[in-house]
Amino acid sequence: MMCREEHDPRGADQAVFAALLEDSAEELYESAPCGYLSTLMDGTIAKINATLLGWLGRERAAVVGRMRFSDLLTVGGRLYHETHFAPLLRMQGEISGIALEIRQADGGRVPVLVSSVVKHGSTGEPLLIRTTVFDARDRRAYEEELLRGRKVAEEARRQAEADRARLQDALAVLQQALLPDALPPIPGVETASYYHTASPDRLGGDFYDVFPIDGKRFGFFLGDVCGKGPRAAAVTSLTRYTLRAAALHDPDPVSALTTLNKVLHERYAGEGDPRFCTVVFGVLEPDAATGQTAVHLASGGHPPALVLRADGTAGFLPTPGGLLVGILPAAPFATATTVLTAGDTLLLYTDGLTEARTGEGRARLYGDEALLSFVTDHAGERPPDVIHALTELLRGFGDGLDDDTALLALGVPAPGTETKHTI
Amino acid sequence: MDVARRNNVTVTGNPQGPAVLLAHGFGCDQNMWRSTVPALVEDYRVVLFDYVGSGRSDPSAFVPDRYASLEGYARDVVEVCEALDLRDAAFVGHSVSAMIGVLAADMAPERIGALVMVAPSPRYIDDEDYRGGFSAQDIDELLDALESNYLGWSAVMAPVIMGNADRPELGEELKNSFCATDPDMARVFARTTFLSDSRDDLKRVRVPTLVLDCTNDAIAPREVGAFVHRSIPGSTLVTLDATGHCPHMSAPEATNEAITRFLAGLR
Numbered sequence: 001m002m003c004r005e006e007h008d009p010r011g012a013d014q015a016v017f018a019a020l021l022e023d024s025a026e027e028l029y030e031s032a033p034c035g036y037l038s039t040l041m042d043g044t045i046a047k048i049n050a051t052l053l054g055w056l057g058r059e060r061a062a063v064v065g066r067m068r069f070s071d072l073l074t075v076g077g078r079l080y081h082e083t084h085f086a087p088l089l090r091m092q093g094e095i096s097g098i099a100l101e102i103r104q105a106d107g108g109r110v111p112v113l114v115s116s117v118v119k120h121g122s123t124g125e126p127l128l129i130r131t132t133v134f135d136a137r138d139r140r141a142y143e144e145e146l147l148r149g150r151k152v153a154e155e156a157r158r159q160a161e162a163d164r165a166r167l168q169d170a171l172a173v174l175q176q177a178l179l180p181d182a183l184p185p186i187p188g189v190e191t192a193s194y195y196h197t198a199s200p201d202r203l204g205g206d207f208y209d210v211f212p213i214d215g216k217r218f219g220f221f222l223g224d225v226c227g228k229g230p231r232a233a234a235v236t237s238l239t240r241y242t243l244r245a246a247a248l249h250d251p252d253p254v255s256a257l258t259t260l261n262k263v264l265h266e267r268y269a270g271e272g273d274p275r276f277c278t279v280v281f282g283v284l285e286p287d288a289a290t291g292q293t294a295v296h297l298a299s300g301g302h303p304p305a306l307v308l309r310a311d312g313t314a315g316f317l318p319t320p321g322g323l324l325v326g327i328l329p330a331a332p333f334a335t336a337t338t339v340l341t342a343g344d345t346l347l348l349y350t351d352g353l354t355e356a357r358t359g360e361g362r363a364r365l366y367g368d369e370a371l372l373s374f375v376t377d378h379a380g381e382r383p384p385d386v387i388h389a390l391t392e393l394l395r396g397f398g399d400g401l402d403d404d405t406a407l408l409a410l411g412v413p414a415p416g417t418e419t420k421h422t423i
Numbered sequence: 424m425d426v427a428r429r430n431n432v433t434v435t436g437n438p439q440g441p442a443v444l445l446a447h448g449f450g451c452d453q454n455m456w457r458s459t460v461p462a463l464v465e466d467y468r469v470v471l472f473d474y475v476g477s478g479r480s481d482p483s484a485f486v487p488d489r490y491a492s493l494e495g496y497a498r499d500v501v502e503v504c505e506a507l508d509l510r511d512a513a514f515v516g517h518s519v520s521a522m523i524g525v526l527a528a529d530m531a532p533e534r535i536g537a538l539v540m541v542a543p544s545p546r547y548i549d550d551e552d553y554r555g556g557f558s559a560q561d562i563d564e565l566l567d568a569l570e571s572n573y574l575g576w577s578a579v580m581a582p583v584i585m586g587n588a589d590r591p592e593l594g595e596e597l598k599n600s601f602c603a604t605d606p607d608m609a610r611v612f613a614r615t616t617f618l619s620d621s622r623d624d625l626k627r628v629r630v631p632t633l634v635l636d637c638t639n640d641a642i643a644p645r646e647v648g649a650f651v652h653r654s655i656p657g658s659t660l661v662t663l664d665a666t667g668h669c670p671h672m673s674a675p676e677a678t679n680e681a682i683t684r685f686l687a688g689l690r
Contacts, residue, residue: 041673042639042666068666070641075557076564079617080572082642082668083450083518090672091454099571140571147570 035112035133041126043068043086052133057105069131074101074109085114089129093118099140102133111140171203178203178236183210186218186410188286189293189340192383194391194407196352198228205232205277206350206406207240211247216285219247219256222348222408223279223302223325232404235275238267243281253281253298257325257333261300264326276326278302280319280348284410293340293412298333300325303351305336306372308379308386310343310414314372317346345383345411347375352405353390356397366397383409426506430499431479434507435460436469442509443467443686444535446500448518448542449616452478455517458675462683470512472503476608485608493519493619497526504534511536513686518542518642518668519616521651525624537689538632539682542668543651544643545621553622556644562617569609625654632658633685635678639666659685 029036035052039045045067053060056072070078077100089095096115103109116131183191197204205225213219221243225235239260246259257279268275282297297305299319308314322334340346349371356366378389386409394401426432433453436443443463445456453471463469473480474496489495500523504512514535516524521543528535547555548562604612632655636648645662652660661681665674 074564075561076566076568078641079557079561079565080450080568082640083448084572086667087451087455087669087672090669091457100568143571 034135037069037131037133039069039129039131041118041128043070043129045069046128055104055110055133055135056102057108069129072102074103077101085116089116089118093120093126099136099143111136113139174233174237175203178207178233178240180209180211184212184218186210186284186286188288188291188412189218189284190383190411190413192387192409194387194394194405196394196401196405198352198402198404199230203230203233204228204404204406205236206352206404207236208348208406208408209240209244210408210410211244213247213251213283217251218284218286219244219251219281220284220348220408220410221256221279221281222350222406223277223300224350224352224404224406225277226275228404235264235268235277238263239277239279243279247281247283251283253283253296254333254335256281257298257300258331261325261328261331265329268326269329274327276324279325280305286412291342291412295338295340295346295410296335297337298322298335300331300333303349303354303368306347306349306375307338307340308345308347308375308381308411310341310380312376312379314376314379316368316372340410340412342412343380343414345379345381345386345409347386348406348408348410349390350404350406352401352403353394353407355403356394356405357400357402358397366400380414382413383411386411424502426502429475429481429484430472430503431481432503432506433471434468435471436464436467438468440467441686441690442470442507442512444470444472444500444503444509444512444514446514446516446520446524447473447477448516448520449612454478455669455672459515459671459679459682462675462679463686466683467513467686470503470507470509472499474499474612476612477604482605482608485605485611487607487611490608490611491615493523493526493615493621494530496520496523496615497530500524500527501531501534504531509534513537513539513689515539515541515682516543517671518544519619522619522621522624525621525628528630529624529627532629535630537630537686538628539635539685540632540651541635541671541678542637542640542643542648543634544647545625545651545654546619547617547642548620550620553650554644554646556642556647557617559618562613565617566610566613569606569613622650622654625651626656628655628658631685631689633681634658634660635663635670635681636660637663637665637667637670637674640668642668 030050032049032051035055036049037045037052038047045063048063070081073081085095085098094117098114100114101109101111113134113136114131116129118126119128119130121127179195191210193208205228208222210218210220225232242260242263243256246256264275278301280297280299280302282295285294299322301322301324304316304318306314307317317336317338319334319336321332323331354366354368354371358364358366378386387407390407394405445459447453447455452473456471460469476485476490510533512535514524521540522545524538528538546553547557548559549555634648634652636643636645652658663670663674663677667673671678
C-alpha cells in the first residue's frame with residue numbers, strides 16, 4: 001500500500017495541475033513560447049511580450065510606442081510587409097503563417113512565421129492588430145534546403161530539355177541520311193512509301209530507297225538490319241550508301257548485293273560483332289513505247305515481294321534460297337523477274353508488318369497469308385492508296401506493332417484511275 | 424486576343440460617366456480598390472483590371488520578356504483602353520502602376536487624359552544624390568521573402584487561385600489567396616518594379632496629374648513624392664495623413680476625397 005500511494009499518478013497530476021492554475025494569464029502571455037505583440041492600425045507597437053523582446057534583444061521602453069511592427073523586420077521583409085502582408089490583412093482581417101525575418105538589436109536575424117488578426121470595435125471599425133511570432137529557425141533552414149533542392153532540380157530539368165532539343169536536332173539530320181526525303185519521279189511509274197520506327201529516337205534498322213541509275217533505269221531497295229535503334233541505324237547508313245554506289249558501278253541486282261555482302265562482312269565479322277541484313281534490291285526499266293515496266297530483283301533472305309495485279313489478284317514473287325547479307329564471306333542470292341503493266345503494283349515490306357502481334361503467342365502474329373489476303377482486296381489500286389490502306393492496318397495493330405516497319409510500293413498507274421490518298 | 428479576359432477587366436459604375444481606370448500595384452490585384460470603388464460608381468464609369476501575371480488574369484498570356492519592362496505592363500493598359508474604346512480616361516495607379524500610367528499616357532495620349540499617382544516612386548534604389556530608400560541588396564531580400572512565402576503555392580492550388588471562383592467548396596483553402604500570384608510571374612514583376620528607373624519619363628507628362636503621398640510610407644517616402652511632384656510640370660501634390668504604402672486601404676476616406684476632388688476639377 002505504501003508503494004502504491006507514493007506512485008499514485010492521480011496524486012502527482014493533481015499537484016502539477018494546481019501549480020498550473022497558479023500560472024497567471026500575465027505569466028502565460030509574457031513567457032509564452034512564442035512572441036506576442038499588439039499594434040495600433042498604423043503598426044505602432046502598443047504591447048509586446050518578454051519572449052519577443054528577448055529575441056529582439058531590446059528593452060520594452062525602446063519598443064512600445066516608439067517602433068512600428070515593420071521596423072522589426074529586415075528591409076526586404078518590410079517591402080514584403082507593405083506590398084503583401086498589410087494589404088492582405090486589411091482585406092481579410094487576418095493573415096497566417098507568413099515567413100519573415102526579424103532584426104535583432106545586435107544586427108542578427110531570426111527567421112519567424114507571423115500571423116496577425118485585426119480586432120474590431122463594437123461598431124465594426126478596426127481597432128488594433130494582434131500578432132503572434134514563431135521562431136522558425138530550424139524550419140526555415142529545412143525549407144531553404146528544399147528551395148535549394150528545387151532550384152537545382154529546375155536547373156537540371158532546363159538543362160535536360162536543352163540537351164534533348166539539341167539531340168533531337170542532331171537525330172533529325174542523321175535520320176535524313178538514312179531515308180530519302182522524297183522519292184524521285186520515274187516516268188510511267190508511281191511510287192509511295194511508309195516508314196515507322198519502334199525506337200523513340202526515330203533511328204531505325206529498316207531502310208528503303210529509289211534512285212536513278214542511268215537515263216532509263218532506276219534502282220530500288222528495301223531491307224531490314226538486325227537489331228533496332230542507333231546501332232542498327234549505323235549499319236543502315238552503311239548499307240544504303242554501299243548499295244547506291246554499287247548499283248552505279250554495276251546495276252545487276254546480284255552484283256549489288258554481293259558488293260554489300262563483302263562490305264558488311266569485312267566491316268563487322270572481324271570485330272566479333274556480326275551485323276547483317278535482309279534486303280531486296282531491284283532495277284526498274286520503264287518502256288515508254290509499251291507502257292510496261294520490267295522489274296529485275298534479287299533478295300538476300302528478305303520476305304518475298306508482292307505483286308498486285310490490275311485484275312484484282314495478288315501473289316508473292318518468290319525468291320527462295322537467298323542468304324542473309326553480311327553473315328558469310330560469300331553468299332548466294334535469289335533472283336526474280338516480273339513485268340508491271342497498267343494497274344499493277346509491286347509491294348516491298350519488312351517483317352515488322354507480318355510479325356506484328358495480333359494476340360498472344362507466335363500463332364497470333366499477323367502472318368503472310370493475312371497480308372496476301374489484305375493486299376488482294378486492294379489489288380488494282382494505285383500505290384499511294386495501297387500504302388494508305390496498309391498504314392491504317394498498321395495503326396490498327398497499336399502496341400502489337402513493336403518493330404521497325406518499312407513499306408515501298410512501285411506501280412504503273414492505269415489510265416483513268418485517280419489516287420485517293422497522298423502519302 | 425480577348426483583352427477583357429486576359430486582364431480580368433471589370434467595368435462598373437455610371438455608364439454615362441467619364442471613365443476612371445483603377446490600376447493595382449505590385450503584390451496585389453484589383454481587389455485592393457474595394458474601398459475606392461464605392462466613392463466613384465455614382466459619377467464615373469469605373470474600370471478595374473489585373474495585370475497579366477497578377478490576380479485572376481490569364482496566366483497563359485504571361486510572356487516573361489514582355490513583362491520584364493514597365494512598357495509591357497503599360498501596353499496592357501493601352502490595350503484595355505482600346506478594347507473598351509476609352510478616351511481621355513483618368514488613370515489612377517497605385518505604387519508601380521503610377522509609373523506604368525505615365526508610360527501608357529505617353530504611348531496613347533488620346534486614351535489617357537489625367538493621372539492620379541498613389542504613393543508613386545520612379546526609382547526605388549538610391550542613386551548618387553537621389554534617395555529612393557533602398558539598396559540593390561534590399562531588393563534581393565524582398566525576392567527571398569517572396570520565395571519563402573511561395574512554399575505553399577502548389578500545382579493543386581494554382582488553378583484555384585488563378586480563377587476558379589465558381590468552386591465555393593474550396594473557400595477555406597482560398598485563405599490568403601487574394602492577390603496570390605504564380606511565383607515565377609511575381610518574381611518577374613518584382614524585379615521589373617524595383618529595378619526600374621522611370622525618373623526621366625516624369626518630364627514627359629503632359630496631362631493634369633495628382634500626386635498622392637503619405638506621411639509615413641516605408642516604400643515611397645515623402646521626399647520621393649516631392650521629387651515626382653517637382654518633376655511633373657503643373658502637377659498637384661497632396662500628402663495624406665496615412666501610414667503605410669496603401670493609403671487607399673488604410674485611409675480610404677481621405678484618399679477618396681483627394682481623388683474625387685481632383686477628378687471633379689477636370690470636368
